[in-house]
Amino acid sequence: MTTRPKVLIFDSGVGGLSVYQAIVEHLPQLSIVYTFDNEAYPYGELEQDVLISRVTSIVVSAVVKESIDLVVIACNTASTIVLPSLRAELSIPVVGVVPAIKPASLLSNLAVGLIATPATVTRQYTHDLIQDFSPHQPVELLGSTRLVDMAEAKLRGYTIDLQELNCILAPLRQKIDVAVLGCTHFPLIKDEIQTVLGKEVLLVDSGKAIARRVAQLLMLDIGRIYKGKREKHKIMSSTIPWEEMALNVELDKLGFGVIQNCPFRRDV
Ligand code: DGL
Numbered sequence: 392m393t394t395r396p397k398v399l400i401f402d403s404g405v406g407g408l409s410v411y412q413a414i415v416e417h418l419p420q421l422s423i424v425y426t427f428d429n430e431a432y433p434y435g436e437l438e439q440d441v442l443i444s445r446v447t448s449i450v451v452s453a454v455v456k457e458s459i460d461l462v463v464i465a466c467n468t469a470s471t472i473v474l475p476s477l478r479a480e481l482s483i484p485v486v487g488v489v490p491a492i493k494p495a496s497l498l499s500n501l502a503v504g505l506i507a508t509p510a511t512v513t514r515q516y517t518h519d520l521i522q523d524f525s526p527h528q529p530v531e532l533l534g535s536t537r538l539v540d541m542a543e544a545k546l547r548g549y550t551i552d553l554q555e556l557n558c559i560l561a562p563l564r565q566k567i568d569v570a571v572l573g574c575t576h577f578p579l580i581k582d583e584i585q586t587v588l589g590k591e592v593l594l595v596d597s598g599k600a601i602a603r604r605v606a607q608l609l610m611l612d613i614g615r616i617y618k619g620k621r622e623k624h625k626i627m628s629s630t631i632p633w634e635e636m637a638l639n640v641e642l643d644k645l646g647f648g649v650i651q652n653c654p655f656r657r658d659v
Contacts, residue, residue, distance in 0.1 A: 545580055
């Protein structure tokens with residue numbers, strides 16, 4: 392392994408940046424390559440076989456090209472189905488992100504709300520998680536692509552319409568005391584979700600747990616003071632339509648260079 396471990400963080404869009412933030416906060420010594428498949432976004436509405444072949448193809452190519460030491464699939468929707476095929480193709484660790492049902496259930500006295508993509512709330516993986524880790528606490532499911540779009544818009548400088556958010560989250564109101572942000576896009580609009588659900592609802596996401604897992608696999612001390620040079624991290628997308636340029640302003644603040652096109656060819 393290189394002296395500065397290189398980690399690939401992958402998502403369909405900007406959602407994985409919430410995981411990136413948790414990782415760099417705790418492990419600033421890492422070199423990050425963030426890759427997102429905006430050409431096939433949103434993943435929450437993609438056929439399973441297309442999703443598996445796209446993610447496997449893009450991630451494997453990027454790992455080889457960028458000499459990556461560890462992969463984080465910073466997407467719940469993809470993680471619920473692609474991890475086995477990805478691990479079969481790669482000899483480096485692959486960390487997935489799945490909804491934090493277990494900690495949420497332990498914290499809840501009423502019911503847990505799972506807010507995720509339409510795909511994640513229907514996956515067998517998610518239903519097994521609920522059965523295994525929330526056997527006594529009811530879990531209310533809410534799948535929404537519009538919420539994902541709202542997070543994408545926020546990163547491009549748009550303000551979230553709280554009335555619309557209120558309508559989307561209305562089915563959960565008064566029913567839950569803990570909400571799982573089961574899509575990596577949602578921590579990016581956490582403040583707005585908190586405003587709408589009320590401060591008595593606890594919001595839980597997987598960011599910190601992922602950072603801990605990455606540290607463990609790379610055998611790094613979490614929170615160690617880093618004195619090395621802080622270089623810009625790399626960011627690549629599968630397509631660069633003109634509006635992606637609006638993202639560069641936010642990405643610069645987060646420590647990235649300008650978005651580049653993925654330098655690999657996919658078969659799908
Ligand atoms: N950020 C992704 C997730 O965690 C999916 C968003 C999408 O493309 O639908 O599920």
